[in-house]
Amino acid sequence: MAHEPSPEQTAILQSRANVVLIDAVAGSGKTTTLAMVAGAASARGLAPVAIACLAFSDGAKKRFAQKLAEENAPAALVPMTITEFARRHLRKLATLGVFTQPPQIGAAKVRDHLVKAAQGVWMRHQSRGSDSEFDFGIEQNRDRIDHLFAVLRELKARLLTHQFGDDDFGSIGQYDLAEALDLPVELIEICAAYERLREPDAGDFGWQTEDDAVPDLLRLLALQPDVLDQLWQHALFLVDEWHDVNAAEFALLQLLKRRGRLVVVGDRDQVIDAARGAELRFSTDTFRAAYADAVYLPLHRTRRFGAAVARAVSKLTSRPVEAIPELHTVQHRAAYDPDVAGACARTVAGHVQALHNAHHAVKLSEIAIITREDDQTIDIENALLDAGIPYQCEGIVSYLLRPEILFMRALLHIASGSYDTLEQDKPTIRPMVTALAAFVSMQSSAQHFESDYLQVSGAAQKVPLEQAIETVTGTPASLQMFFDGIVTRAQEGDSPLTLNWKARFAACGAALAERRASLHSAHDVLLAVRALIDLPAAVARAVPRRSEADAAVRSIAHFIDFAGTFGQRPVADFLHELRERQARLAARTKGNRYRAQLVLTTVRTAKGQEWEHVILPYLQRGEFPRGPDLAEERRFLYVAMTRAKGSLTLCEPDEAHRALWSPLLHGDVARGA
């Protein structure tokens, strides 16, 4: 049923401006308002084909479709993602004969091309005798390929792939790019090599993926500007979730708009999706420069949370945020002693129990715990498991299965010679062996690979990592052989750096074996590993992006602290405890799929969602804000706080530790926000 427009919505409906940016806050009816604009335009006689309803994700597209139906817009108005929109235009260009449609390929095929590109770059480095420290053996490691894939997606979203020239090996541009994106230059080189394989001649594409539609259409329109006149001309463009727009999408809409009207709605304080290339400037300076005649209309009244949260987020963002009078959101502050290990996590678990017990109507599924980064969930997961509170990880992997933790777990097995838990838990062997291979290094080609250590029939046909997984799955104790005889063993073709790392890990393995009798507990072993190996450097090799590597290093530190809480119990006991925790988590996730589990997630995944009760842990210096860019951190906190409907709980250090209070919420920075 259509809603009666609010005064703010009425002002938007009455505007006839050529370009309108609706400056909205969370839960203020953004999508509903766009649907109202679409309905009103149709009612005035505009044909559905002349109206482009666009979103940036499938989820947003579905919500847009629902709101259009609610507002009784014509059924012929079907929202599209901007990728689908670009695809339609590409098909049209193909029918016009100005473009030959290349095959569409999926992730598996892209991986093959990326591996080929990486090999090409590695060969060029070799032939020039460069002493690159980069580990080019990506084909063995799904995580590294996926990471490369994500980098490629971001470069495309930011239109940076269009800046690659014919032969930019070692070009200054790539170094600048690498520095700006905080990535090793070799990753940029691989992406450039991949793009050269994909687009051997300008405008001639060998294949396309989802991520290519928008940048490729832009490329074609730049090469043949005249064909723009032969494409459809829409009279009205309605774009939802404008805070997610990236450079490629912004440029495409600017080009296709021509004489049409453009109405976009977004919340500039929700610009946090750097991975898809979202940037604040597309809602501020760049937008103003592109559309000098734009009119800015507000949607400042939220329908999600009450006045207390509205005041708090208004202070945080220096923007007026109002709540409708009927809504009430309780704000709690939960204090913890930051000097006591695990205190924040126990406070969180206690608060969940209090909420659940106090109002039996509160289901666990109505509660979300939202952290700034995923490494902050280790203590929380442990506290929830200890308290018997069922939870599911959303958009993150449970700490027990993260590569850096599996790597440390593998070292615990090897150091103690205890493999019982792996005997009972074969599914964990694959990710564990893969993590070990990623952290040390593994010869990628079967040709140079010594497979004597792996007794597998027909082994020569298999890639080395698969052989290893098969062997260790058959006999978990062979993890030791895998480590000594394969991952840490020098192989023909290893770079000097790889050889150096292998030597360091081999020395670590030998030292652990020698000191086995004195390394009694898991904590002892992990501290010894930390003393023997430069863990931050080892992690940086496996996880090239600095921010992610930092998070992985923090995960390891939390994990070592957790092992410390087990005192001098033998390593095998700790491994059993981990296995036990993992089993409890798996049982819950499977068995309770339709029953109550609370959600444990990060701000990035929480964006676009809402819960009745939201708990934000670790609101302290160094944890939230996490990075130096306080404006960005403020947006992260805004997104987190605005997910709450009925209650919002902020967990921060107690009075005695005021010095650790988050500058986002206290002191000069917060006041001057």
Ligand SMILES: Nc1ncnc2c1ncn2[C@@H]1O[C@H](COP(=O)(O)OP(=O)(O)OP(=O)(O)O)[C@@H](O)[C@H]1O
């Ligand atoms: N004029 C109105 N009168 C009553 N309810 C309204 C009105 N406009 C929107 N709503 C309701 O407000 C709620 C939020 O609307 P909507 O989902 O469009 O918000 P949004 O700003 O897109 O949310 P998000 O911040 O999650 O993207 C919905 O339940 C919607 O039905």
